[in-house]
Amino acid sequence: xxxxxxxxxxxxxxxxxxxxxxxxxxxxxxxxxxxxxxxxxxxxxxxxxxxxxxxxxxxxxxxxxxxxxxxxxxxxxxxxxxxxxxxxxxxxxxxxxxxxxxxxxxxxxxxxxxxxxxxxxxxxxxxxxxxxxxxxxxxxxxxxxxxxxxxxxxxxxxxxxxxxxxxxxxxxxxxxxxxxxxxxxxxxxxxxxxxxxxxxxxxxxxxxxxxxxxxxxxxxxxxxxxxxxxxxxxxxxxxxxxxxxxxxxxxxxxxxxxxxxxxxxxxxxxxxxxxxxxxxxxxxxxxxxxxxxxxxxxxxxxxxx
Numbered sequence: 001x002x003x004x005x006x007x008x009x010x011x012x013x014x015x016x017x018x019x020x021x022x023x024x025x026x027x028x029x030x031x032x033x034x035x036x037x038x039x040x041x042x043x044x045x046x047x048x049x050x051x052x053x054x055x056x057x058x059x060x061x062x063x064x065x066x067x068x069x070x071x072x073x074x075x076x077x078x079x080x081x082x083x084x085x086x087x088x089x090x091x092x093x094x095x096x097x098x099x100x101x102x103x104x105x106x107x108x109x110x111x112x113x114x115x116x117x118x119x120x121x122x123x124x125x126x127x128x129x130x131x132x133x134x135x136x137x138x139x140x141x142x143x144x145x146x147x148x149x150x151x152x153x154x155x156x157x158x159x160x161x162x163x164x165x166x167x168x169x170x171x172x173x174x175x176x177x178x179x180x181x182x183x184x185x186x187x188x189x190x191x192x193x194x195x196x197x198x199x200x201x202x203x204x205x206x207x208x209x210x211x212x213x214x215x216x217x218x219x220x221x222x223x224x225x226x227x228x229x230x231x232x233x234x235x236x237x238x239x240x241x242x243x244x245x246x247x248x249x250x251x252x253x254x255x256x257x258x259x260x261x262x263x264x265x266x267x268x269x270x271x272x273x274x275x276x277x278x279x280x281x282x283x284x285x286x287x288x289x290x291x292x293x294x295x296x297x298x299x300x301x302x303x304x305x
Contacts, residue, residue: 074146
């Protein structure tokens, strides 16, 4: 069965693409972010659909909730410390939702025009946001960076890049990387998978600042849990080796034009089942000009360290 992809919805979401830079004067072989590494490890065909074919995907209420909550938490720290209250944060939800609709009109299609769904969804956003204040006191925090775009170039000319939710720096210079998750904490056997994203960020910061971050912190707002991990150089070197291995696998798959489907738990949420061989679908023809890289936008006059 052959079904052509619908050209409606959102472009594949990768926060690093919002701030990406082209490295001037350096021969960059490709670029990877934690999201795209995760896509390939979960399902090489999903990586192809998102990174090479750039197939749009319908907006997900859960993912959009995460985007709105992240926006509110970023803006919360623009306020004076005494104003960072649950009540003030709640007033910031509607503007954040309105700004997202203006930037990405397709998100409005998630809900019927006159149905109760949008009201129920906004209530769920408020409930999720309130849980943040049970885990941290933002009046006692002054983040060094928020929504920080980071990048570094490896010795093999692979550009590693991403966007960190929050970076805290202690008076002694110790760095804490914080990532917000609006879902529930994962089972222990999957912790290494979710920590990979933060180890990736830690690797990039280590390469650019020369300091191994002291703490990696995942804040789960869904069930009010916090996961903390202290990395060391061996952790980050292992992460670098893993990223390089994934990149080699991506290059080989691109050269052959073969990206296998890998059925698993995530298939239930995949927007591309109609094109997946595991569900009797047929992928679109493989682009002859495909390059195994994320789009590199804007020009940077200084190559990353």
